[in-house]
Amino acid sequence: MDWQGQKLAEQLMQIILVAFAVVAFFTGYVLGSFQMMLLIYAGGVVLTTLITVPNWPFFNRHPLKWLDPSVAEKHPKPQAAAATTSKKKGSKK
Amino acid sequence: MHSFGYRANALFTFAVTILAFMCAIASFSDTLNSPTPTAHVQVLSINRFQKRPDGDDEVSMTFNISANLRSLFTWNTKQVFVFLAAEYETSKNSLNQVSLWDYIILEKEDAYFRIRSTNKYRFIDQGSNLRGKDFNLTLHWHVMPKTGKMFADKIVMTGYRLPEVYR
Numbered sequence: 001m002d003w004q005g006q007k008l009a010e011q012l013m014q015i016i017l018v019a020f021a022v023v024a025f026f027t028g029y030v031l032g033s034f035q036m037m038l039l040i041y042a043g044g045v046v047l048t049t050l051i052t053v054p055n056w057p058f059f060n061r062h063p064l065k066w067l068d069p070s071v072a073e074k075h076p077k078p079q080a081a082a083a084t085t086s087k088k089k090g091s092k093k
Numbered sequence: 094m095h096s097f098g099y100r101a102n103a104l105f106t107f108a109v110t111i112l113a114f115m116c117a118i119a120s121f122s123d124t125l126n127s128p129t130p131t132a133h134v135q136v137l138s139i140n141r142f143q144k145r146p147d148g149d150d151e152v153s154m155t156f157n158i159s160a161n162l163r164s165l166f167t168w169n170t171k172q173v174f175v176f177l178a179a180e181y182e183t184s185k186n187s188l189n190q191v192s193l194w195d196y197i198i199l200e201k202e203d204a205y206f207r208i209r210s211t212n213k214y215r216f217i218d219q220g221s222n223l224r225g226k227d228f229n230l231t232l233h234w235h236v237m238p239k240t241g242k243m244f245a246d247k248i249v250m251t252g253y254r255l256p257e258v259y260r
Contacts, residue, residue, distance in 0.1 A: 004094035012103050021111045029122065032168040034239050041115065045108045053100045 005059030013052040020044025119169045120241020128164035132232040132248045140211065142223070142260050144147070150223035152216040152255060158194070159207040165236050165244075166201040173198040174235045179216060180249075181228035190225065191216050193230075225257040 001009065020041055028037025094100050110164055134156055141153040158177060176195035183189055193212040199202050229251050236244040 001095065009100060010103070013100075014107065016137055017104075021115055024137060024145065025115050025118065028119075029168060033185050034119070034168055037115065037119075045104075048108070049101070053097060053221055055097065092218060 001055050001059045002062045003063060004062045009052045009059055013048055016048045016051065017044060020048070109157050116240040120238060123169050123236075123238060123241065123244070128162075128168045130160065130162045130164055130175060130234075130246075130248065132158070132160040132162075132250070133233070134230045134250055135164050136230075137209070139256055139260065140260075142256055144221060144259060145217070148172055148221055150218040150221050150225060153211060154191075154216070155209065155211050156230075157207070157209050160205075160232060162198065162204040162234060163201055165234065166204060169192075169238045171203075171237050171239045172203065174237065176233050178231050178233060178252075179228050180231050181222075181226050183218075183220065183222045185220070189218070190231075192216075203207050223231075224256045224259070227252050228255065 021044070024040035024044065026038045028034055057073055094103065137155045137157060139152060141151070141156050143151055156177075160175075162173060162175065174195070174197050177193050179191045179193055181189050192214050193216055194210055195213065196208075198206075211239050229249050230253055231247050232251045233247040234245065238244075
């Protein structure tokens with residue numbers, strides 16, 4: 001799953017669950033049935049699980065484009081000469 | 094959200110949090126219900142009124158209870174526990190409560206009832222104070238919800254009096 005797929009999955013999960021919760025609560029309240037509320041919400045949780053948990057293809061539409069290995073070889077990493085700066089970079093990560 | 098397990102964990106956590114909120118709101122919706130229960134108890138006869146060997150007074154009575162507690166039930170009600178207590182004052186204690194009868198109402202349909210019964214539990218005073226005693230019969234109830242806050246209330250019925258002599 002790529003970065004934008006992860007964001008999409010999280011937002012889908014939150015929106016669908018809240019929507020099902022609202023529908024389930026009002027249906028249960030109007031019908032006077034606590035069990036109906038729980039059933040609708042449980043259905044919503046199962047549906048949300050099926051949509052957002054597996055790694056579906058539509059979560060992978062924005063693959064990261066890595067540098068070609070040949071390009072990377074032309075720009076070798078600075079070695080011991082810049083030890084201090086590389087440490088700083090390391091700590092920022 | 095990068096792996097299967099992490100997504101499953103995030104979904105489960107969020108789903109349970111929302112469920113807790115739904116239960117809290119369901120419990121709050123109970124406070125919007127303003128019940129109008131009615132109850133009436135008629136003492137038909139005092140079957141037995143004696144001094145026990147240890148000196149305590151004991152009464153056995155038959156009564157009719159008619160009550161309509163249907164308005165106590167909401168969509169969030171699991172059951173209603175109802176009990177009838179005899180309440181009276183003695184010189185030693187300002188409030189004596191003796192449970193005479195109880196019942197667990199599971200269905201709203203059963204909450205409108207009329208029952209003739211003798212006291213299910215023994216009506217024994219701690220002492221010998223019951224001759225000619227004025228007492229109240231109080232119908233207490235506890236509304237037990239499926240989730241959230243439990244409610245309790247009562248109807249006090251006054252004007253009952255025990256006989257002056259043992260029988």
